[in-house]
Amino acid sequence: MPRPLRVTAAIALSLSVTAALAGCAGSSSASSTDELDIATTVSAVSFDPYLADSGPSIWILQPAYETLITKNVDGTYTPGLASAYEYLSPTSFQLTVRDGVTFSDGTALDAAGVVANLERVKTVSGPAIGNAAAIDTITATDAKTVLITLSAPFPAMEDLLSHNVGMMVSPADLSSPDLATEPAGTGPYVLDTDATVSGDHWRFVRNADYWGDASAFSYDALEYKYFTDPSSTLNAVRAGTMDIALGNTTTAEAAKSAGLQIVTQATDTWGLVLGDRAGTNQPALGDVRVRQALNYAIDRDAITKAVVGEYGSPAHQYFGTQTTGNVPALDDAYPFDPEKAKELLADAGYANGFTFAVTAVPGIHDAMVQAIQGYLAEVGVTMTIDQDGDFFANVQAAKDPAYALTYTQGDMYTTLAPIVTPTGVLNPYKSSDERINSLYAQAAASSDPAEQTSLYQQIAQIVSDDAWFLPVYYADVIVYASKNVEVKLWPGEGYPWIYAWSPIS
Numbered sequence: 001m002p003r004p005l006r007v008t009a010a011i012a013l014s015l016s017v018t019a020a021l022a023g024c025a026g027s028s029s030a031s032s033t034d035e036l037d038i039a040t041t042v043s044a045v046s047f048d049p050y051l052a053d054s055g056p057s058i059w060i061l062q063p064a065y066e067t068l069i070t071k072n073v074d075g076t077y078t079p080g081l082a083s084a085y086e087y088l089s090p091t092s093f094q095l096t097v098r099d100g101v102t103f104s105d106g107t108a109l110d111a112a113g114v115v116a117n118l119e120r121v122k123t124v125s126g127p128a129i130g131n132a133a134a135i136d137t138i139t140a141t142d143a144k145t146v147l148i149t150l151s152a153p154f155p156a157m158e159d160l161l162s163h164n165v166g167m168m169v170s171p172a173d174l175s176s177p178d179l180a181t182e183p184a185g186t187g188p189y190v191l192d193t194d195a196t197v198s199g200d201h202w203r204f205v206r207n208a209d210y211w212g213d214a215s216a217f218s219y220d221a222l223e224y225k226y227f228t229d230p231s232s233t234l235n236a237v238r239a240g241t242m243d244i245a246l247g248n249t250t251t252a253e254a255a256k257s258a259g260l261q262i263v264t265q266a267t268d269t270w271g272l273v274l275g276d277r278a279g280t281n282q283p284a285l286g287d288v289r290v291r292q293a294l295n296y297a298i299d300r301d302a303i304t305k306a307v308v309g310e311y312g313s314p315a316h317q318y319f320g321t322q323t324t325g326n327v328p329a330l331d332d333a334y335p336f337d338p339e340k341a342k343e344l345l346a347d348a349g350y351a352n353g354f355t356f357a358v359t360a361v362p363g364i365h366d367a368m369v370q371a372i373q374g375y376l377a378e379v380g381v382t383m384t385i386d387q388d389g390d391f392f393a394n395v396q397a398a399k400d401p402a403y404a405l406t407y408t409q410g411d412m413y414t415t416l417a418p419i420v421t422p423t424g425v426l427n428p429y430k431s432s433d434e435r436i437n438s439l440y441a442q443a444a445a446s447s448d449p450a451e452q453t454s455l456y457q458q459i460a461q462i463v464s465d466d467a468w469f470l471p472v473y474y475a476d477v478i479v480y481a482s483k484n485v486e487v488k489l490w491p492g493e494g495y496p497w498i499y500a501w502s503p504i505s
Helices: 111-122 230-238 252-257 288-297 300-307 338-347 366-378 391-396 412-420 434-445 449-465
Strands: 021-023 035-040 069-071 077-079 082-089 092-097 135-142 145-150 189-191 201-206 221-226 244-246 261-273 312-314 355-359 382-386 402-408 469-481 485-487 501-503
Touching (some): 035 230, 035 244, 077 082, 092 111, 111 135, 111 145, 230 244, 230 252, 252 261, 261 312, 261 366, 261 485, 288 338, 288 366, 300 312, 300 366, 300 469, 366 382, 366 469, 391 402, 434 449
Parallel strands (some): 035 221, 355 382
Antiparallel strands (some): 021 035, 069 077, 189 201, 244 469, 261 469, 485 501
């Protein structure tokens, strides 16, 4: 499921991930300060931060790995493993490495270790590093200072280095084949390999040699367990053997009736990416009138009510209200108008419709894509649903001319990078618009927030007018928690982070 990826589904970024994370535990009741149990729908986790998904997998990485820069629950950024940082110019960013930090294997963190980590951006291809393309050179100017030069202005280094790219791995383990299953970070916890079964459950215990303030983390152990569906997750939380779970609209009412805490936050945009805008595989999608027709053909109000109910709102534009790219005037850009959809199709030469396929994740996108499919059929368009194989790989290979996307949005610069730039990981057909490219470059070079907002909103207007996407609804992140656990949500993130899990006395 780019927060991206950060795009989620294995598209990393999130590409399409609404995976449910839920607290699961042993026999102890939820809320014990001895252990916090978290259930996850992520079954395959790589402990190489650059190869792991930056969406749901980040939960399982955070106990072992800390980032160079820390993102706070209010959306601000503060020093992390880097004790100080600053832009020296729009294309140079300097970090000061914190003193006294050691990895779980005993290795000390220094500038050379940071360089060794960041150099991998150029050599590995993973879903979590799509926004790091601007990094050009990384140099240790002394034992504690790292200078990052950028190939072009990139104003989102704080956001980038507060996620997977900023997670530091012990240099001794960077090339180890065991890194995928055995993390080697600086975090407050270490993986208990004897009590872990990869693909089923992962248990972390306190790092006895943690360099920082261990009291900032309330629980002595964290255990993540894989669950296959929302119902079993809810049942575990309701039974008191789970502490935290990422909820689901299909189980939210039952969770409310059971008296669970329900924490929500508007974060995700759900819809289709009409990727084949040049008509490479499906000529019809190369006509803007056809893409606009698809947008007019669906009843967003009805779909939203049926699929997410009170936990979402209709989306007529792609960028949500939590972003600076949201344009209030676009809130009714594509009202439900099937007759107008038919007229546009006829004008484009498709009065008898056409057929196209959409890549989707089974169990996640089903309700949404099936609803879209029904509305498009009413205007003569046949949309087939392709759920075979690896979602991220299929999207990257441009297997189908469109795909379903659940996209978590926060910082606009990093939100835009995967989906509108020619090299974006969520832009498989490499669509390019010189107006967008120019506006994006201007936003990168600007230090004026008001000017950046204006530029981002101009991009939003273009992609709306040209119907790059078919947004359907904005959905809340829903978290279930026991009565004895406090959970906070980070703005622009699809999952609550471990830094705000604490017992309620």
